[in-house]
Amino acid sequence: MTAQRPAPPVGNRIAAAGGVVAGVVHPTSAAEGAFGSRAPSADCLVGMVDWRIRESGPAAVRRSARLGVDGIQLDLGGPGTGPRLDAPGRLDAVREIAESTGVRLLAVCANRLNDIGLTARAGSRDAARVQRVLDRLLDAAHFLGAPLVIVPGFRRSAIGGPEHFARTAAVLREAARAAEARNLLLGSMNRLDARWSTLLAKAVGSAAFRLMLNPANVTASGTCPVDFVGETAGLLADQVALKEVPPDVRAGPEPGSVTDRLDDTLDALRAQRVPVRALVSETDHRDGDPIRLAHDLDRLRRRARLFTAAPSPRTTPGGGAVHPSSSQADG
Numbered sequence: 499m500t501a502q503r504p505a506p507p508v509g510n511r512i513a514a515a516g517g518v519v520a521g522v523v524h525p526t527s528a529a530e531g532a533f534g535s536r537a538p539s540a541d542c543l544v545g546m547v548d549w550r551i552r553e554s555g556p557a558a559v560r561r562s563a564r565l566g567v568d569g570i571q572l573d574l575g576g577p578g579t580g581p582r583l584d585a586p587g588r589l590d591a592v593r594e595i596a597e598s599t600g601v602r603l604l605a606v607c608a609n610r611l612n613d614i615g616l617t618a619r620a621g622s623r624d625a626a627r628v629q630r631v632l633d634r635l636l637d638a639a640h641f642l643g644a645p646l647v648i649v650p651g652f653r654r655s656a657i658g659g660p661e662h663f664a665r666t667a668a669v670l671r672e673a674a675r676a677a678e679a680r681n682l683l684l685g686s687m688n689r690l691d692a693r694w695s696t697l698l699a700k701a702v703g704s705a706a707f708r709l710m711l712n713p714a715n716v717t718a719s720g721t722c723p724v725d726f727v728g729e730t731a732g733l734l735a736d737q738v739a740l741k742e743v744p745p746d747v748r749a750g751p752e753p754g755s756v757t758d759r760l761d762d763t764l765d766a767l768r769a770q771r772v773p774v775r776a777l778v779s780e781t782d783h784r785d786g787d788p789i790r791l792a793h794d795l796d797r798l799r800r801r802a803r804l805f806t807a808a809p810s811p812r813t814t815p816g817g818g819a820v821h822p823s824s825s826q827a828d829g
Contacts, residue, residue: 542805543568544798545604545737545778552786554580556591562601565795569602571648571737571778574635576610584638593642604737604776605685606639607648608632615654616669617662625669632673640680646737647677648710651688663694667701674704685710685735689719692729699733708735712780713763715741723763731770738767739780740801742794764801774805 546567548558555572562570572592575582583589583606596603608631618624632649639647649670657663670686677684687710690698695709711734713723727734740760767774777798783791 542802543776545569547571549573559595563599569604571605574608603642603644605646608635612653646683648685670702674707678706691721692726709733712739724766727766736775742781777802
């Protein structure tokens, strides 16, 4: 394991926001994992995201079934991101196809928020647009029976200082409360390091709140994903996104290929007894290359078996990281 790196510069600028931090609220028996009682076995599922393939919504669920994929995370859609998942008739179609094919609806993600901004000033027009998207996100996931909603924090939603941190925490706190009322979990996907991710969880203060792990995003922030897992294991969602990159791309400042570091991260998840119940490919397959996609899914299935098979000598996987509104305005 590598030595812990200092927090990135954004951390120093966030320090002034420490006043919003309370104690971490860890997962409870009421929200043990994203699948809860809906998981019929201890198998680790293999999933896809529809924002990284050419199809979306109902068509993406059909393609997942054809590929033999266990589940899928769906994007809510909207301007700049694709067709709206909650456009008339689409949610019903998604649910019917999922039920007929057996494809699990793992989560719904609101990538549209990256173009509006979770950090928008309270009371502003953009803040109202954010709230409408979050309401749609929660309603769609609840209607579909998806156990998890994902709130990304990139581009205009990226945290760049204490005001951004405080505002993001406030927005996520209210969203997590609404998610818990619907028996959903809320996952935050961002590029904060382990320390500031933990502080964000403290500031949100909800048992429904989770950190979404994507080792590629963690590495891009300048943080070792193995160290990140070690420091945030109790806060991680049980769905982990994996993004394959060309083998000649380095994993960051430390030696080793991205693939090597990815496998190290999966070992760390097992060592920390994080109950990984789904590995989800977030590799970009919008080029439509079926061979590359097949190879990606084969790798994912092999890795998923690490969390399904009998315990290894290293460790034993264990415990610890669900009709929508008719409004058509999303901002």
